[in-house]
Amino acid sequence: MSELNLRQFHAAAILRMYDQTKEAKAGDLNVTQIDQRIKSAAVHFDRMLTNHEALVGAAKEEDLEVHSGWWDSTEAAYIDLCATLNQRRRELEGESLPANNSHKVSPMELKLEPLCIPSFDGSAYKWLAFKDAFETLVHQRDLPVAYKLGKLRQAVKAEAVPLVGSLYSGGYEEVWTALKNRYDNPKQLAEIHVARFLNMKSQTEDTSRALLGVVDGVNESLRALAVMKLPVDKWDALTVPIVVSKLSTRTQREWCMNCSPTELSTLNELLAFLEKRAHSLSTELCPVADHHEVLHSSSKQKTTLRLLKSNLATTDDGNCQHCRGSHKVMRCPVILALKPEQRFEALKRSNLCFNCLRSGHSSKLCSSGNCRQCGHRHHTIFCRHKSQQPISSNEVDSSVARPDIISNPPSL
Template sequence: MKLSRIESLFSEFEELQNQIEEKIAASDLNTELISRELIEQDFNNCISIGRSLVQRGLQPNQPSPHCSNNDSHFTSVNESVSFKLPVIQIPKFDGTYYKWLEFKETFGSLINDNDKIQNIHKFHYLISYLEGEAARVICNLEVSHQNYNEAWKLLCERFDNKRQLISNHLNSLFNFTCERESDKSLRFIIDHVTKNLRALSTLGLPTEKWDVLIIHIVSARLDSTTSLKWEEHRNTLPEIPSLKDLFIFLKCRADVLESVHRNKTKQVTTSKGQTKSLIVTSKGSSLNNSPSCKPSKRTFECMVCKGDYRIFECPDFKSKTPEERVTTATRAINRLCILPIYDASTA
């Protein structure tokens, strides 16, 4: 029943799409044809999968002759998943070296290596995910079926530079600071070091043997309190601790700091049902953050008529001549500033 419904929807889509293409401008026809081809591919995939399922249901002990091994695996995966998976988002690439490996692997597996997508569509996808310096690398290439492979080749030649990638990840690994003790800064250190080491390992470097070096670099950049705690904890570890030991210590330390910070602010309910925030100090006292403790709104007093406004809004002051205004404003008791370029004769 579902297969029949999809096939009837496909027929309705073709009729409506033909009407759209007859009425749109010639300049928009190419874009509409591309959209039509993508939608038709989705319909064809659904219909093909549906027919394969029907045939396998009629002959459960025999694989469908129209299904390859890949199709059978795809069908079995979809049979086991009873919910819609989230769409994989491809990150945009702006030419930053440390983002290249992630973009290359994601775009390559989802689009570049997908034989079901035509090169012209791959080119459009590629342009939509590039910006900045990366977009300028292929900006001179005309968008066409033949030029896609050349565009991807130019990007790889420009950014898939192993020496540059290693250099950038090493610089990122060695250049970071942790000036103050906080749970966020300690978690950042763990994520920052892990990300760069994983990238360097992908590039073929023996990062699994760098534990002593990385521990020395990280411990030298810790804040004074965390550094002291680490040296104390280090005495309980083997003579040469591993990088995993350091990460476990930093994670536990971050958990403690997060708990302490969370407990500093407590919410209490008064007898009238109002909620107040109490900030607990180190000595156990609390500061009340109720609205009554907020500073009062600032008021102004005119120096000419003592009205509740500033002097330049005073009707008496504005009614004076420019020379009289200067005289009033420069009186010592008023202590008002006059711009040096002010000229009463031309005011």
């Protein structure tokens, strides 16, 4: 539990400085004191982050949410502390932020939602997108060094890139430089993205999703090469035939009919054609059925669904709801030994339909037939008209479906 104690110690130090800074009046702190507090807070934050990662790495899955909630609140206090200190420092020096300086960040910006940095799992083809986003959102901004290191460790998966997730991997500048030395290799990156472009999967299906997948794959690879200052806009004579070869036979035929038979087509023209074709495939209309046919079909579906729900709801486990014996309640010897009015009282609290003696619906919604002896809306075992005569099993099990008969059960 040493990591837990150390994490709590450094967090308490940050919160203490946070409270002291909030309580300090204008003029209580000079520039030197403010700079020292910023440096001290950065050291505590860095060490707190190291111990926090060790705890998260060893925590159970059900405890991760607790750790995450604790970290969010503590990180917010640290950001607010740095923002307040920097603001007071600028006030003391009489400085104001230049309006056209895109690399500076105001204290209010630090109080916004945490920056969402795309993750990097060590895959070389993802490096350029990650580097561009991280440099824009974090690296080139006027943020505390410890905060930058924390964001870098959050974005790069430690299991895939151990040099970032080790307990001691150096300061922010050392870690960022090590990452760039390993992955920012122009020759290797160019080969990877060219290979991804050439090895795109051929499309056998002529669907909107397949065509948009081709467009996105081409754009992703060529944009990465363009970021590396390669003249991809001059490669149309090569890229267009390669992309066309990946399309389905039907789309290739449509493209040949669409493009000029004598002039070279550009890649932008081909991608625009694929976008338009993908849109047309996603909005193909189905034949509209006759109005009366639609109404009849809808009514029939509703009736079928109601009957299905009713039949499903009436299933039970096969045991008698009255004595729990291995027989149906309609054949229960205890019930059959009683008079009809006594049978009703005995089953009154069983939540059964008194027309079919099954659970899950009322007699008003029951689709079974009526009494075999008198034709009224109740089960045969409740009938009083021939109560003196023995009831046969055929008379007891009345389950002839008559969904057209829906009436209130008679009072017994």
